[in-house]
Amino acid sequence: xxxxxxxxxxxxxxxxxxxxxxxxxxxxxxxxxxxxxxxxxxxxxxxxxxxxxxxxxxxxxxxxxxxxxxxxxxxxxxxxxxxxxxxxxxxxxxxxxxxxxxxxxx
Numbered sequence: 001x002x003x004x005x006x007x008x009x010x011x012x013x014x015x016x017x018x019x020x021x022x023x024x025x026x027x028x029x030x031x032x033x034x035x036x037x038x039x040x041x042x043x044x045x046x047x048x049x050x051x052x053x054x055x056x057x058x059x060x061x062x063x064x065x066x067x068x069x070x071x072x073x074x075x076x077x078x079x080x081x082x083x084x085x086x087x088x089x090x091x092x093x094x095x096x097x098x099x100x101x102x103x104x105x106x
Contacts, residue, residue, distance in 0.1 A: 001014050001015060001016065001017060001027070001028050001030070001033040001049070002014070002015055002016065002017050002018040002025050002026065002027050002028070003025065003026045003027075003028055003033070003036065004022070004024065004025045004026075005024065010039075010041055010042045010043065011042060011043050011044075011045060012036070012038045012042060012043070012044050012045070013044075013045045013047065014028075014033055014036060014044060014045070014046045014047065015046075015047035016047065016049055
């Protein structure tokens, strides 16, 4: 759940998890949301959870999968191009590579 304070009204609103980031909103797990207390004189408004439409849709999941495949494909192409370049210019020192980091000998 997402907790938002309305300071002008001395009210805390606890509702469904927000789909976008706000600077003064706090995401809470179920345990902490159920145990929420507020200062004296404040009220808590608990909005009901609507489980319909919660989470990513099938289209969202397919878009993520396609994006991951595209990144992997471009990474494979870059790796094979770098391997052919290194093979052609393997005169001097070797460059060690681990993930996105490189160790270049002095």
